Amino acid sequence: MDESDMDRIGVGLLGCGTVGTGVAKILAENREILQSRLGADLYLAAACDKEPAREKEIPLPRGRFFTDAEELLNDPDISVVVELIGGIEPAKTFITQALAAGKSVVTANKALLAHHGGEIAAAAQKGGGDLLFEAAVGGVMPVIKTLRESLAGNRILSMYGILNGTCNYILSKITFEGKTFDQALSEAQAAGYAEADPGLDVDGMDTAHKLAITASLAWGTPVDLDHIYVEGIRRITPLDIRMAGEFGYRVKLLAIAKRRRNSIECRVHPTMVPMDNLLSSVNGAMNAFMIHGDAAGEIVLYGQGAGRMPTGSAVVSDLVDVARNRLCRGAGCRVPILSTTPEQMRRLPVLPISDIVTRYYVRFSAADRPGVLSKLSGILGAHDISISSVHQKGRRATGPVSIVMLTHEAPESGMQQALEQIAGLDVITDKPMLIRIEDDNAQEE
Amino acid sequence: MDESDMDRIGVGLLGCGTVGTGVAKILAENREILQSRLGADLYLAAACDKEPAREKEIPLPRGRFFTDAEELLNDPDISVVVELIGGIEPAKTFITQALAAGKSVVTANKALLAHHGGEIAAAAQKGGGDLLFEAAVGGVMPVIKTLRESLAGNRILSMYGILNGTCNYILSKITFEGKTFDQALSEAQAAGYAEADPGLDVDGMDTAHKLAITASLAWGTPVDLDHIYVEGIRRITPLDIRMAGEFGYRVKLLAIAKRRRNSIECRVHPTMVPMDNLLSSVNGAMNAFMIHGDAAGEIVLYGQGAGRMPTGSAVVSDLVDVARNRLCRGAGCRVPILSTTPEQMRRLPVLPISDIVTRYYVRFSAADRPGVLSKLSGILGAHDISISSVHQKGRRATGPVSIVMLTHEAPESGMQQALEQIAGLDVITDKPMLIRIEDDNAQEE
Numbered sequence: 030m031d032e033s034d035m036d037r038i039g040v041g042l043l044g045c046g047t048v049g050t051g052v053a054k055i056l057a058e059n060r061e062i063l064q065s066r067l068g069a070d071l072y073l074a075a076a077c078d079k080e081p082a083r084e085k086e087i088p089l090p091r092g093r094f095f096t097d098a099e100e101l102l103n104d105p106d107i108s109v110v111v112e113l114i115g116g117i118e119p120a121k122t123f124i125t126q127a128l129a130a131g132k133s134v135v136t137a138n139k140a141l142l143a144h145h146g147g148e149i150a151a152a153a154q155k156g157g158g159d160l161l162f163e164a165a166v167g168g169v170m171p172v173i174k175t176l177r178e179s180l181a182g183n184r185i186l187s188m189y190g191i192l193n194g195t196c197n198y199i200l201s202k203i204t205f206e207g208k209t210f211d212q213a214l215s216e217a218q219a220a221g222y223a224e225a226d227p228g229l230d231v232d233g234m235d236t237a238h239k240l241a242i243t244a245s246l247a248w249g250t251p252v253d254l255d256h257i258y259v260e261g262i263r264r265i266t267p268l269d270i271r272m273a274g275e276f277g278y279r280v281k282l283l284a285i286a287k288r289r290r291n292s293i294e295c296r297v298h299p300t301m302v303p304m305d306n307l308l309s310s311v312n313g314a315m316n317a318f319m320i321h322g323d324a325a326g327e328i329v330l331y332g333q334g335a336g337r338m339p340t341g342s343a344v345v346s347d348l349v350d351v352a353r354n355r356l357c358r359g360a361g362c363r364v365p366i367l368s369t370t371p372e373q374m375r376r377l378p379v380l381p382i383s384d385i386v387t388r389y390y391v392r393f394s395a396a397d398r399p400g401v402l403s404k405l406s407g408i409l410g411a412h413d414i415s416i417s418s419v420h421q422k423g424r425r426a427t428g429p430v431s432i433v434m435l436t437h438e439a440p441e442s443g444m445q446q447a448l449e450q451i452a453g454l455d456v457i458t459d460k461p462m463l464i465r466i467e468d469d470n471a472q473e474e
Numbered sequence: 475m476d477e478s479d480m481d482r483i484g485v486g487l488l489g490c491g492t493v494g495t496g497v498a499k500i501l502a503e504n505r506e507i508l509q510s511r512l513g514a515d516l517y518l519a520a521a522c523d524k525e526p527a528r529e530k531e532i533p534l535p536r537g538r539f540f541t542d543a544e545e546l547l548n549d550p551d552i553s554v555v556v557e558l559i560g561g562i563e564p565a566k567t568f569i570t571q572a573l574a575a576g577k578s579v580v581t582a583n584k585a586l587l588a589h590h591g592g593e594i595a596a597a598a599q600k601g602g603g604d605l606l607f608e609a610a611v612g613g614v615m616p617v618i619k620t621l622r623e624s625l626a627g628n629r630i631l632s633m634y635g636i637l638n639g640t641c642n643y644i645l646s647k648i649t650f651e652g653k654t655f656d657q658a659l660s661e662a663q664a665a666g667y668a669e670a671d672p673g674l675d676v677d678g679m680d681t682a683h684k685l686a687i688t689a690s691l692a693w694g695t696p697v698d699l700d701h702i703y704v705e706g707i708r709r710i711t712p713l714d715i716r717m718a719g720e721f722g723y724r725v726k727l728l729a730i731a732k733r734r735r736n737s738i739e740c741r742v743h744p745t746m747v748p749m750d751n752l753l754s755s756v757n758g759a760m761n762a763f764m765i766h767g768d769a770a771g772e773i774v775l776y777g778q779g780a781g782r783m784p785t786g787s788a789v790v791s792d793l794v795d796v797a798r799n800r801l802c803r804g805a806g807c808r809v810p811i812l813s814t815t816p817e818q819m820r821r822l823p824v825l826p827i828s829d830i831v832t833r834y835y836v837r838f839s840a841a842d843r844p845g846v847l848s849k850l851s852g853i854l855g856a857h858d859i860s861i862s863s864v865h866q867k868g869r870r871a872t873g874p875v876s877i878v879m880l881t882h883e884a885p886e887s888g889m890q891q892a893l894e895q896i897a898g899l900d901v902i903t904d905k906p907m908l909i910r911i912e913d914d915n916a917q918e919e
Contacts, residue, residue, distance in 0.1 A: 055627050055769050065694055065818035066626045066810060163624070169770045171616065171624040179608070179616040181511045182500050182790030249510055307776060310755050324500050324787035325614045331752060331774035342769035345627030353809060357802055364798060365511060373510035 035064065038352045039074030039106040043098055043123055044113035045083040048137060048164070049076070051341025052111060056348075057088040063349065071352050077101040098123050102130070109159075109351045111344060112136040117144060124149060128156040133355070135347040137164035137340060143238035147251050154371060159354055161347035166239045167192055167316045169332040169339035171346070175320065176246045177368040183322030185247040189467065190284040192239045194314035194334045195223045195230035196262050200270070200280055200299075201312045207267045222314050232261035233282065233297045240284035243318075244295050248288060249369030250377040252295060258382035260298035269392060269462055272420065272433050273301050276390070279309040280464060292378045294385055301390055301466040383442040388417075388466040391436070391444075393451065394429045394459035401456050402432065408450050409436070412443035429458040435466070480509065483797045484519030484551040488543055488568055489558035490528040493582060493609070494521070496786025497556060501793075502533040508794065516797050522546040543568050547575070554604075554796045556789060557581040562589060569594060573601040578800070580792040582609035582785060588683035592696050599816060604799055606792035611684045612637055612761045614784035615775040616791070620765065621691045622813040628767030630692040634912065635729040637684045639759035639779045640668045640675035641707050645715070645725055645744075646757045652712045667759050677706035678727065678742040685729035688763075689740050693733060694814030695822040697740060703827035705743035714837060714907055717865065717878050718746050721835070724754040725909060737823045739830055746835055746911040828887040833862075833911040836881070836889075838896065839874045839904035846901050847877065853895050854881070857888035874903040880911070 040056065042049050056063070056073050063071050076087050077095040084094040095101050102110065102123060110127040112134060114120045120141055124134050129152065136142070142149065142165055153160035163173045167190065176185070191197050195217055202213035214231065217223035229235045237259045241252040262282050273280050278301035287294040302309045307329050311317040316334030321327055333339035365371070395401045406416060415437045422431040436444075448461050485501065487494050501508070501518050508516050521532050522540040529539040540546050547555065547568060555572040557579060559565045565586055569579050574597060581587070587594070587610055598605035611617045612635070621630075636642050640662055647658035659676065662668035674680045682704045686697040707727050718725050723746035732739040747754045752774050756762040761779030766772055778784035810816070840846045851861060860882045867876040881889075893906050 051769070059627055059629060059769070062629055063627055065814045066622075068810070068815040068817070169773060171620055171773075174619065174624055175616055177511075178795065179619055179791045180787070181794040182504055182508055182787055184504060184507055307752070307755060310752060322787060324496070324504070324783040324790070326778045326781075326784050327776075328614060328616075329774075329776035331772075331776070333771045336771075338769040339771050342625070342627055342767060345769070346624045349626040350623065354802075357799075365513065369510045370513040372513070 036069040041101045041107035042076040042111045045078035045087045047337045048340045049113045051337035052344045053088045055345045074106045109133040128152040133159035133351045139165040139238040143241040159351045164343035168334040170330040186321040187287040189319040191317045193236045196282040198222045198314045233259040236297045244286045246368040256379035258296040292380045295379045389436045390464040392462040393432045396456045397430045412447040414439040481514040486546045486552035486555045487521040490523035490532045492782045493785045494558045496782035497789045498533045500790045519551045554578040573597040578604035578796045584610040584683040588686040604796045609788035613779040614777040631766040632732040634764040636762045638681045641727040643667045643759045678704040681742045689731045691813040701824035703741040737825045740824045834881045835909040837907040838877045841901045842875045857892040859884040
């Protein structure tokens with residue numbers, strides 16, 4: 030087909046930062062490949078950034094540059110808007126405006142979707158355009174497409190994600206180089222894997238955003254971020270990771286979601302994963318996502334969770350989907366935006382962290398005195414927590430020792446009560462360290 | 475939405491064996507989940523098997539059972555036909571007939587697609603229906619969708635697949651339990667992981683079928699099966715796998731495809747994969763597929779490559795896609811069947827195995843006499859093959875010794891000539907063993 034005969038689909042890009050530049054670069058450099066897969070010409074009609082200097086950085090061979098988003102949103106050549114501004118406002122207003130005008134929207138904005146996904150999906154539904162967000166979860170990994178399409182015939186049992194490259198990079202540094210958290214964070218910042226303000230990543234909220242989105246897709250339920258238990262990696266020490274290794278585990282920041290009969294578990298915390306589980310082999314800044322479906326069994330996706338070109342690739346895959354929908358019938362919503370049709374969405378409660386049952390690693394710093402171990406195990410036993418193994422480390426002439434225990438399955442509420450009581454003992458010299466263990470089993474109730 | 479208001483999409487199933495039963499089971503048991511994701515009722519309207527006894531095995535709550543495929547193909551309630559008969563005929567005739575009638579077809583038939591994919595795609599194009607085949611490659615892994623959709627904006631650089639569960643199961647048995655090939659094959663047969671006639675699996679042709687399909691999708695070229703170099707795993711010994719382990723490698727049967735400037739590499743052979751490559755951790759009957767894209771970087775998919783429910787899950791995902799297309803516009807071909815539009819397909823030659831350049835593991839059985847090593851390395855050197863390390867194993871009082879070498883990169887043609895010359899030496903007691911090595915790098919020319 031000659032290019033002049035081809036249908037043309039104009040893309041408008043809001044936000045010309047790292048990922049925006051990647052999207053523009055892919056559209057320009059892989060234009061012929063895209064044409065060969067689309068039978069149409071997908072081109073960047075306009076880009077917009079409030080910073081005028083960014084015009085020079087963005088490949089825009091056939092488009093215009095604006096500093097005012099209104100100009101882009103009102104451009105009649107643009108049928109799909111890519112939102113890469115990030116954050117809640119003004120991104121939300123721009124997206125809503127584009128959807129109301131019947132345009133399709135592609136976004137990588139996980140915070141916005143986690144907070145207002147339902148509202149924005151409804152706006153898309155009403156406008157008749159597509160709303161796609163593959164790049165919002167796990168960068169290049171096709172997590173959203175796998176949930177909305179490839180596993181459409183499955184009842185999802187559980188999901189486990191390594192969804193934050195910064196955290197995984199830091200944990201890998203602690204694991205393989207014995208660095209402390211602070212040292213590893215500095216190196217991550219120097220290597221460009223962590224922001225100057227790393228809180229959103231290392232405290233787990235970025236992972237929680239992604240968990241809220243995927244759990245919603247998996248089970249057709251809105252998920253409130255406030256109901257997700259979130260614990261970051263700041264307290265993880267080289268000692269804990271070494272001990273985990275001795276027990277046959279690696280420590281990963283996991284997003285964990287499980288279907289229960291009338292509720293779901295959604296939690297983000299450092300987790301001990303057995304060495305023979307593929308997730309334990311995911312190192313550095315790489316991401317992975319494991320899904321258990323009733324028919325599919327276990328599926329794992331693995332890839333770069335961030336970065337100019339990988340995230341750009343995910344955005345472009347969404348643009349191709351939008352273009353294919355527009356070429357078929359002029360609009361979108363071929364696949365339900367939140368995987369389930371709006372009529373069939375049902376609210377499932379998220380189980381409070383106190384109600385989960387799991388295995389634990391606990392480390393106590395205690396004065397090296399006789400009888401300590403019996404005191405600790407006595408308190409645990411009184412809360413019905415049974416111990417599967419005990420190690421004592423770092424016995425020195427003076428100073429505290431580390432007592433490490435692995436437990437059998439126990440309810441979180443009992444464990445927290447026991448820890449509180451133990452923390453109050455005068456022999457205990459520091460706050461106890463607790464890491465939850467996920468053994469490799471898709472539990473269904 | 476009330477079920478009685480829903481659009482209905484009738485599915486006709488040809489072939490009620492293992493996977494067919496799985497498809498019927500998923501459609502029946504997960505009917506409500508499917509409705510919630512589709513907003514329509516996807517139901518099994520009819521199933522057909524030439525064996526009448528199979529009617530009792532297949533869940534068919536709302537459909538009819540035929541023993542004559544013509545009856546199913548002519549049923550006006552059926553808009554999508556699932557072909558799970560396997561083999562070339564009569565599957566090809568039935569599929570062509572369904573497509574000519576404007577129906578959509580979902581198939582898991584890799585042999586048929588590898589031999590006649592272009593012809594069948596053209597029939598779908600003409601009829602206006604969909605032709606989907608996620609279950610033909612890698613069972614539950616979304617390999618086809620990832621290539622056709624998620625990586626649509628990428629120039630694919632290379633692909634590496636563990637695509638045959640039987641071979642991976644056997645190699646894992648040899649690796650972790652020191653079994654011989656014959657022992658491991660018997661155990662695979664006893665465990666249901668290998669057919670009574672295992673040739674299609676262990677000699678590599680099943681993997682080659684899948685490679686032909688995926689390479690065609692990746693690069694918009696027809697791929698002739700005859701042009702793919704295929705070598706199976708029958709000659710792999712516990713000794714080779716142990717030696718590979720000492721050098722830091724695992725042995726896997728890989729499908730390898732690489733893009734070169736004006737050609738492609740497509741080959742199937744036992745391959746040494748570095749331990750730090752995720753593919754080396756894929757054990758038992760599991761499958762994995764690694765793709766390098768210019769923008770995406772490395773993506774890995776992992777899951778069950780066969781089995782009733784996993785393969786059934788892949789078939790059902792295709793049915794959902796077909797249904798979504800039909801609900802949108804009454805027909806298919808929203809995504810080009812072979813990923814590239816027919817007008818843009820271009821034939822790329824497959825590079826002969828003699829023209830590839832790679833690293834090698836070679837094991838020689840030789841009489842334990844002075845000067846053997848110098849003879850071997852002299853011949854290799856004369857063919858420009860340089861050695862990176864040498865080990866000698868199994869020195870006994872009498873009898874041959876094993877000399878194992880790893881080489882630097884060398885052209886296959888030179889290596890084959892050197893091996894032929896070495897095999898003719900009177901000190902050589904057995905045919906030399908050669909395993910190609912893939913170090914983890916996406917090479918682009």
